[in-house]
Amino acid sequence: MRMHKKNHLEERLMQCGDIVKIADLRDKNMKRAAGVKELLPLKEIFKNDNPVRLEIGCGKGKFVSETAKINPDINFVACEKISNVLIEALESAKADGLKNVYFLNCAAEVLEKYFESGSIDKIYLNFSNPLPKEGYKKQRLTHPRFLKIYKSLLRVGGEIVQKTDDGDFYEFSLESYKSEGFEIAYTCQDLAAHPVDGDVETEHERRFKQCGKNIYRIVAVKR
Numbered sequence: 001m002r003m004h005k006k007n008h009l010e011e012r013l014m015q016c017g018d019i020v021k022i023a024d025l026r027d028k029n030m031k032r033a034a035g036v037k038e039l040l041p042l043k044e045i046f047k048n049d050n051p052v053r054l055e056i057g058c059g060k061g062k063f064v065s066e067t068a069k070i071n072p073d074i075n076f077v078a079c080e081k082i083s084n085v086l087i088e089a090l091e092s093a094k095a096d097g098l099k100n101v102y103f104l105n106c107a108a109e110v111l112e113k114y115f116e117s118g119s120i121d122k123i124y125l126n127f128s129n130p131l132p133k134e135g136y137k138k139q140r141l142t143h144p145r146f147l148k149i150y151k152s153l154l155r156v157g158g159e160i161v162q163k164t165d166d167g168d169f170y171e172f173s174l175e176s177y178k179s180e181g182f183e184i185a186y187t188c189q190d191l192a193a194h195p196v197d198g199d200v201e202t203e204h205e206r207r208f209k210q211c212g213k214n215i216y217r218i219v220a221v222k223r
């Protein structure tokens with residue numbers, strides 16, 4: 001289903017220019033684009049040296065904003081490739097006056113462009129599209145080609161925390177983590193039965209829970 005472009009999108013993005021970096025999408029060769037460094041000046045952005053966590057595919061931003069509110073001593077960068085969706089996250093973070101959240105309007109494929117290697121403490125993957133068709137396998141955000149990128153961003157001992165409602169995607173992701181040398185520190189196939197302290201419900205999670213779906217969770221550690 002195609003989404004309607006939001007009214008005055010460009011103007012609204014510009015008004016949030018102080019809390020977002022918008023990628024230059026002219027180079028369609030993602031590998032080449034990722035190689036041209038434009039490191040985010042994290043110290044300048046956040047005005048401190050606190051650890052940085054990254055959410056990939058943040059959608060409308062409920063998870064990152066609420067998680068940032070309860071963790072004021074941690075900095076959060078949230079990445080989302082669709083600006084039409086991200087604008088909601090930007091406007092609500094701005095209205096809340098959050099100082100420890102910054103946004104990146106870019107594809108996960110080019111994340112290495114923006115961060116020093118080993119600079120990320122934790123990565124969140126919340127309800128990434130499971131893309132069940134074989135032909136789209138490489139687009140799944142836990143495909144080994146993405147895990148190689150996340151591995152370079154994470155510090156040693158840093159972790160990926162993933163939630164999904166899709167059992168097949170859960171199994172696929174577990175295999176990918178193992179094949180890329182991540183240690184599986186935790187798995188859960190029913191988050192409601194094993195709630196995690198400080199875990200925030202996302203927009204998609206709320207909908208899936210209302211349909212009675214189980215929520216799966218994985219914590220994979222870079223060794």
Ligand SMILES: C[S@@+](CC[C@H](N)C(=O)[O-])C[C@H]1O[C@@H](n2cnc3c(N)ncnc32)[C@H](O)[C@@H]1O
Pocket residue numbers: 056057058059060079080081082085106107108109126127128129141202203204205
């Ligand atoms: C199913 S939504 C989940 C949104 C939110 N995390 C939640 O749980 O409510 C997946 C989001 O990931 C984004 N996404 C998919 N592939 C991406 C990529 N390669 N880079 C950045 N974002 C991506 C989509 O645009 C979409 O907003």
